[in-house]
Amino acid sequence: MEAISSHLLIHSTQLTQGEASNKYEFIVDNQLSVLKWVKLKTEHPGAFYLIGSGKMALEGMLFELNHVRVNPMLDNTHMIAKLTDALTEIGVTVCNQPHKTSMAICFKPMGEIRDKVRFYLNKEGRLIFLSPITRPRLVYSKPKA
DSSP: OBBBOOOEEEEEEOOSSSSSOOOEEEEEEETTTTTEEEEEEESSSSSSEEEEEEEEGGTEEEEEEEEEEOTTTBOOHHHHHHHHHHHTTTTTOSOOOOTTTTTTTHTTTTOOEOOOOOOEETSSBBEEEEEOOOOOOOOOOOOOO
């Protein structure tokens, strides 16, 4: 019997008004609450800064989900379903979800997400996902005379 995973790793980019942005990795539990997180050093790939234990350190910061990682040696079905349900609830479409025995489970465990998924952490350290921005479409344009 395969052991069941109770954690996911979410890699994300902090959204700022400037061009420079920081990358973070969050380990989340089955309630989508952040257990641990690190700030990645962009100047030294593979290195990271440990963040203080206070959840207030990241409160109010806006992040964009880059990708999700799982432990391929564990059954991640429940954790992926939890995250997929949370995203579906806000209107994000998840396509081409791999079967749990597929090799794609290592590279794209959730499948494909075509929307930009943004989130922040509340005071309790729980991920709060924001609905994707609806882009206006041009319906009619009067030609120049």
